[in-house]
Amino acid sequence: MLICIxxxxxxxxxxxxxxxxxxxxxxxGRSTAGAxxxxxxxxxxxxPDSEVARKLGHRVLSALTASPRFISAAIPQQIFxxxxxxxxxxxxxxxxxxxxxxxxxxxxxxxxxxxxxSVTLFLSEPDEYDGGxxxxxxxxxxxxxxxAAGDLVLYPASSLHLVTPVTxxxxxxxxxxxxxxxxxxxxxxxxxDLDTSIQALVERLGRDDPETVKLTGIYHNLIRxxxxx
Ligand code: NI
Numbered sequence: 656m657l658i659c660i661x662x663x664x665x666x667x668x669x670x671x672x673x674x675x676x677x678x679x680x681x682x683x684g685r686s687t688a689g690a691x692x693x694x695x696x697x698x699x700x701x702x703p704d705s706e707v708a709r710k711l712g713h714r715v716l717s718a719l720t721a722s723p724r725f726i727s728a729a730i731p732q733q734i735f736x737x738x739x740x741x742x743x744x745x746x747x748x749x750x751x752x753x754x755x756x757x758x759x760x761x762x763x764x765x766x767x768x769x770x771x772x773s774v775t776l777f778l779s780e781p782d783e784y785d786g787g788x789x790x791x792x793x794x795x796x797x798x799x800x801x802x803a804a805g806d807l808v809l810y811p812a813s814s815l816h817l818v819t820p821v822t823x824x825x826x827x828x829x830x831x832x833x834x835x836x837x838x839x840x841x842x843x844x845x846x847x848d849l850d851t852s853i854q855a856l857v858e859r860l861g862r863d864d865p866e867t868v869k870l871t872g873i874y875h876n877l878i879r880x881x882x883x884x
Pocket of ligand 1: 753754755816
């Protein structure tokens with residue numbers, strides 16, 4: 656399931672990120688790629704161990720934990736330190752079809768996670784560049800994703816995906832992976848759908864409506880049943 660979450664970062668935050676990133680040194684994106692993906696990856700990224708990447712990564716993590724919809728969709732157990740990349744038209748940048756590595760270790764923090772979900776947080780507005788669509792394949796076909804700056808998409812890390820060539824301008828993004836407390840994607844999707852419906856009922860009936868209280872109990876009991884913590 657693909658889940659888009661709008662306005663995780665404000666436009667002011669995005670502008671601040673871009674100012675800081677424009678002044679930072681970039682390196683070849685293949686430094687963090689696995690063997691297969693290195694063959695099809697052509698982009699640049701902030702060095703993962705650079706102070707800029709770490710500081711901006713912390714700001715992304717703070718924004719994520721303040722987003723109820725993100726927490727509800729991902730039920731995160733551990734989030735990999737966010738990375739930052741850019742695709743520049745002049746460089747012919749793109750990222751061919753690949754699957755992300757199943758396990759990611761961060762040498763600086765010692766964090767090691769199973770990658771259940773991949774996340775792209777867009778830091779360029781769609782009109783700043785042509786191409787650069789994230790294309791994710793699932794059971795229902797191919798999905799093209801290009802979101803407003805500050806919005807993010809969550810997709811199963813197990814899916815084949817690519818980024819089409821950028822033919823004008825520059826596509827800047829943060830990307831990272833997370834391990835969910837609920838490993839099974841189908842179970843996670845049911846919990847998310849239930850929570851979305853409960854939030855809609857709370858709007859209409861209030862939080863103390865007896866049936867809403869019961870459904871909220873079911874929500875927590877499903878997490879209790881499926882969560883690995
Ligand atoms: Ni990928």
